[in-house]
Amino acid sequence: MSQAATLTRTAQKTEHFDVLIVGAGIAGVGGAYHLAKERPGASFVVLDVQDTFGGTWATHKYPGIRSDSDLYTFGYKFKPWVGAPIATADEILRYMGEVIDDNDLARHIRYKHKITQASWSSQDNLWTLEAELTDTGEPLRFTTNFLWMCQGYFRHSQGYTPEWPGMADFKGQIIHPQTWPETLDYKGKKVVVIGSGATAATLVPAIAGDCAHVTLLQRSPTYFIPGRNANELADTLRELKIDETWIHEIVRRKIVHDGAAFAKRAQDEPEAVTAELLAGVRAFLGEDFDVQKHFTPRYRPWRQRIAFIPGGDLFMGIRSGKASVVTDEIDRFTEKGIALKSGETLEADIIVTATGFDLAVLGDIEFSIDGKTLDFGDTVTYRGMMFTGVPNMVWVFGYFRASWTLRADMVAEFVLRLLKHMEETGAKKVEVALRDQDKDMTLLPWIDPENFNPGYLMRGMHLLPKSGDKPEWRHSQDYLAEKEAFPLIDLNDKAFVYK
Numbered sequence: 001m002s003q004a005a006t007l008t009r010t011a012q013k014t015e016h017f018d019v020l021i022v023g024a025g026i027a028g029v030g031g032a033y034h035l036a037k038e039r040p041g042a043s044f045v046v047l048d049v050q051d052t053f054g055g056t057w058a059t060h061k062y063p064g065i066r067s068d069s070d071l072y073t074f075g076y077k078f079k080p081w082v083g084a085p086i087a088t089a090d091e092i093l094r095y096m097g098e099v100i101d102d103n104d105l106a107r108h109i110r111y112k113h114k115i116t117q118a119s120w121s122s123q124d125n126l127w128t129l130e131a132e133l134t135d136t137g138e139p140l141r142f143t144t145n146f147l148w149m150c151q152g153y154f155r156h157s158q159g160y161t162p163e164w165p166g167m168a169d170f171k172g173q174i175i176h177p178q179t180w181p182e183t184l185d186y187k188g189k190k191v192v193v194i195g196s197g198a199t200a201a202t203l204v205p206a207i208a209g210d211c212a213h214v215t216l217l218q219r220s221p222t223y224f225i226p227g228r229n230a231n232e233l234a235d236t237l238r239e240l241k242i243d244e245t246w247i248h249e250i251v252r253r254k255i256v257h258d259g260a261a262f263a264k265r266a267q268d269e270p271e272a273v274t275a276e277l278l279a280g281v282r283a284f285l286g287e288d289f290d291v292q293k294h295f296t297p298r299y300r301p302w303r304q305r306i307a308f309i310p311g312g313d314l315f316m317g318i319r320s321g322k323a324s325v326v327t328d329e330i331d332r333f334t335e336k337g338i339a340l341k342s343g344e345t346l347e348a349d350i351i352v353t354a355t356g357f358d359l360a361v362l363g364d365i366e367f368s369i370d371g372k373t374l375d376f377g378d379t380v381t382y383r384g385m386m387f388t389g390v391p392n393m394v395w396v397f398g399y400f401r402a403s404w405t406l407r408a409d410m411v412a413e414f415v416l417r418l419l420k421h422m423e424e425t426g427a428k429k430v431e432v433a434l435r436d437q438d439k440d441m442t443l444l445p446w447i448d449p450e451n452f453n454p455g456y457l458m459r460g461m462h463l464l465p466k467s468g469d470k471p472e473w474r475h476s477q478d479y480l481a482e483k484e485a486f487p488l489i490d491l492n493d494k495a496f497v498y499k
Contacts, residue, residue, distance in 0.1 A: 015142050021046040021047070021148045022151045023048055026057075026074070027405070030412055039416065055156075060177065061180045066086055066087060068086075070231070072085060073252055075095065076409060112134040114133075115365050121370065127147045127392065147392060147393040169335050193352045193354055194352065194354060195218065200354040201314045205313035205323065216314075218294075223304075224295070224308075225277065227280070260480050262302075263401050294325045380467070381446070386432045387465050390431060396408050400477055410483065421491045427499065430498050438473065441469055
């Protein structure tokens with residue numbers, strides 16, 4: 001940075017807030033709601049790099065984008081969801097907008113704020129955040145007593161695309177769904193979508209009717225659950241004129257219960273669960289379709305996310321002939337498409353790389369503690385939300401096998417309880433530390449790869465904090481267990497160090 005730029009930033013006005021929330025997505029808006037409701041006297045601000053709220057639901061523009069979790073659990077516990085369980089991005093944004101409007105949260109949210117640095121001073125017991133406005137480059141500075149990281153876990157600016165030989169030779173367009181051009185014209189064109197996850201399964205049926213043909217090209221299959229986009233229990237309760245608040249809570253509990261039971265069965269009876277999942281696919285594609293080749297994964301169910309396919313639309317597109325699936329490996333790109341290792345060639349005008357995303361730990365912000373650069377990979381996590389040696393900060397990281405918002409709501413309740421405890425005891429600083437009985441604890445990866453191993457996590461595991469072999473020192477991914485444990489967290493436990 002030049003001397004002039006340094007002087008300009010030094011002279012920049014500093015704004016202070018009791019709490020600063022990073023991110024105006026599902027977790028950040030939820031956190032703002034809880035703060036406004038439970039601590040009305042506290043000053044707080046929500047900063048987001050985008051130009052609107054919504055996070056993923058605002059940044060992803062590809063056709064057909066929808067949730068892969070039901071909205072009874074992906075929705076907030078405090079606001080009933082009244083639509084179909086699987087919702088479009090527009091429906092989710094409308095729901096979030098109502099939360100913001102109904103609770104007067106807009107005045108707390110600032111957009112186009114890119115945070116570049118966050119530094120903690122033990123002398124002042126404050127975080128200082130350096131930021132800039134994305135449209136003007138104007139430097140900004142904020143200080144806060146408590147930092148609440150709600151920015152998600154992947155890089156919004158770009159998705160993950162592997163490097164294949166010959167990509168520069170392809171004469172058509174190569175697009176990642178995360179940066180889908182609004183002006184892209186795919187009508188009447190041959191499209192190949194590389195990938196096998198929820199994004200590919202959503203995109204293919206959404207464009208199949210307009211393309212000359214769309215091919216889903218996958219290296220290996222993924223598990224899917226096709227079914228009707230409705231919740232029979234919710235529909236029945238509505239017929240009985242039950243209040244929507246009750247419906248939301250009852251259906252939410254039922255879905256969580258059934259999901260936990262299904263995840264346990266997937267681990268205890270993988271062959272039986274696999275057979276059931278594949279039977280659901282065959283019901284749409286018929287017995288003559290090669291389900292074994294194209295929709296039978298190499299791993300047991302729930303080692304990666306299982307996407308729900310409303311109305312079986314992906315399979316209906318394949319059955320109609322408007323879409324097809326090819327299971328093979330890419331040898332190289334050519335001028336006209338993709339040459340496969342089997343010798344087959346797929347011609348394409350447009351190639352979509354629905355190949356996942358890049359992990360961004362804590363928003364790619366440069367963190368430091370008392371002048372020393374912080375590497376989160378060197379820390380140990382406390383219940384997946386706090387980190388050893390990192391003061392006055394909580395991170396929201398949701399569930400892999402359940403809705404993100406279940407944990408966002410729960411972490412919010414913990415944060416409010418922690419802030420109240422610090423206020424009552426006069427503490428200005430809190431951090432977590434390994435207790436005497438934890439010093440010889442075996443340290444493990446953030447999550448066991450044998451239990452859950454999507455590509456983005458495997459590529460970025462070294463960036464994440466370590467976990468331990470005790471409940472306090474890991475993100476268990478078990479909502480039902482954490483739902484009981486979190487309210488019982490003893491804030492006077494030796495794991496919490498106050499000053």
